[in-house]
Amino acid sequence: MNQSRKVVVIGAGPAGYVCAIRLAQLGQQVVVVEKEALGGTCLNVGCIPSKAMIAAGSLMEKVSQAHSMGITIEGMQLDPAKLVDWKNAIVGRLTGGVGALLKKHGCQVIMGTARLLDKNTVEVTTKQGTQKVSCDDIVIATGSVPIEISGFAFDEDAVWSSTGALSPTTVPNHLVVIGGGYIGLEMGMMYHHLGSQVTVLEATGGALPGQDRDCVKVIERSLKKKKINLLVNTFAKQWSRSGDGLVVTIEKKGKTEEILCDQILSTVGRRPYSEGLGLENVGLATTESGFIQIDKQMRTSVSNIYCVGDTAGQPMLAHKGSKEGLVAAGVIAGKPEEYDVRCVPAVIFTAPEMASVGMTEDQAREAGYEPVTGSFPFKASGRAMTLQDTEGMVKVVSDAKSDLVLGVHMVGPEVTELIAEAALAIEMGATSEDLARTIHAHPTLPEALMEAAEAVHNMAVHIYQA
């Protein structure tokens, strides 16, 4: 139990580096192998840089709305190069911080490509050459990569992946986004705020498939208001150059059309990444969708090899990966850890923002509950009015019998922050009455969650419930 184990963590994204630090805290010897950059997708080309850019877009949007507060700003201009520099500085601070933390905890970091030779040996290829690292345990945290669709290979010039979209040299005049999922909408709205005309192509019948439909309606309304063109049941077939511009061929209900634009962004999803890792050398294989199967202790079918993060399964979210990293580290250190969470919150930085945790009404019904809901619109929130941001609402799904909070779905101002309280409520087994009876400071946005919880019992004070 107290014997220190040597562990190789492959991948230094939010699952891998968190796992490595926790392993070190628990007294294990850790080698981290990272192929590209410390911090992984999240810190370098995902969550953090996109939020930086989105914040800039939102600020421009706010400034342009400020006239009703009596503020007029003439000549607002965007310098894309400076914006990208600012974003890069944030990324640099964070990834530097990860490196410093790993070092302070005594983790050895090797920048190189890892390949499993057998269940106790990892081959690492660096610029200097190839070395073999022997170890007691291996943690696979190799993450995911954007999915390419045929005809739209990423050249990061005409066709951006999300990575290219985070380092623009200019703001496109007309951006065509392929994929109306959360990444596509976040990026599409961001570019709209920065000044682009935006068209979003979605293959299914609506934006944000899988999310609470009442919340999605608010987003679809917002798209309409912003004049972002959302084309549903639409497939992107191919593209070509035409003079200075680009032509995207789309197919909608069997009919072929062409859209002129000057930039294409393809965000149709991400897939787990484990190519070249040598899984076959240890007898591991991936599922059809590319995930490595694990148990509740993050262990693969090889007992000393663990898998965490995007490679380990849905949802592909940084915070889920980090939690899995903590679990794997505990298990390796001999603790009876287990991935035992009741819920994983999800946040989407559209305008307005969306956030959800726990079950939707349909999921609750399928799970055998008798769901009842309570909603509260931000239109009735004093704080939302003072923020000039009253679109959206909070919806609480609870069980009619036990009053347990089963899920919370939000769309509106700062809901990505508000969702934390809802996640805690679900983990703690709180009832909607518990939420309703907890004093929420006035005037703040979280009051909307309290009121939505009251609304479950038809007792919301600040709206009229017939």
Place this chain on the structure above:
Amino acid sequence: MIEFKLPDIGEGTAEGEIVKWLVSAGEAVKEHQAVVEVMTDKATVEVPAPADGTITKLLAGEGDIVPVGDVIFHLDSAGGGAPVAESEPSAPSTHEPAPAVAPALVATATTSVATTTTSKVLAVPSARRVARELGVDLETVAGSGRNGVIRRADVEASVSGTGGVSTVPRPAAVSEQRIPFRGVRRKVAEAMTRSAQTAVHFTIVEEVDVTELVRVRQKAKALGAQQDIKVTFMPFIMKAVASGLMKFPMLNGHLDEAAGEIVLPGTVNLGIATDTPNGLIVPVIPGVESKGLLQLAAELGDLADRTRKGQARPDELRGSTFSITNAGNIGGTLATPIINFPDIAILGVHRIVRRPGVVDTPDGEVIEVRQYMNFSCSVDHRLADGADAARFVAHLRETLEEPGLLTLLLALKIDSMESFS
């Protein structure tokens, strides 16, 4: 070869009953083909084969209760199929057999997790962690929070024995409760079924005038109090039973079916049915025939106390030659106790009631207020007959109605008692 372990079907199941094998050893199966029907407390599920191949061995019989993680069949996979399929992704880790005393890091973790369930039981995150560390099954912990939510302190209390443990969840505001049928409850069920289906029960009830005994016990109680010993009626009854069993040994012992012999041990080890927060448990006080009344009272108090706290040693919970069950202070006038198998007989003790009774006095028969107690004795008719039982309960009546006689019994060696009745 794939050693297929019983997966955690439907999340949070600890074990499953093998209802029916849908294949036999030697049979070829396709991946996803249903192999076995397994029943859990939640549902009956068909478990599919993890890969193409041939079933080489079935390791559990139909009707067996198998813990999640135990290997239930061997599969020789065709083309070296993906070993990933060895267990369901949601199953607790079981890649290494978990030894009883886990020597390896990995196995330690594996062992404790296998006992934990989280998804169906409402417990706060810290309670889930503590439950895993202490090896507590959250389904056996009564939550103190609203809706029965289990808090960390509930889990800790369930282990320290200061409460919290119950196989019965707190009553909630729901109309129907579904309580997992396992643990002590199921052990009791198994033992009772075995007894009822094996022993041929008959019950004889005797009424005993305990008016004098009540007086004597009052005095003994005061005597015991001086030594901090709580003297109930039970030690008196135990002494009377012991002397009866020494006299009628055919009721004291068990049947060794394998050897075809009735075993009469020559000593009286009394099982005392005890109601604990975990359910019915029967600790045993050995050598009752040679122990003094106060000693018995002291031993009984201590053992019952430790049993209720879950601290009785395993060797204190077996080896009875006869058992006593006492529901007297709760209610009922007579009962048909089920024998604590493989004992030959059991005695049920009922409450003391005041009734008018006919008493012989020098002035003739008079009616007085007397105190009566009923004894229900169930006997395995395969091993003893009605006359044996009648003589035994008559002995109980005689000794308990004449506390003076009982005192003598206590003072004298048991085997010299023949002349007394």
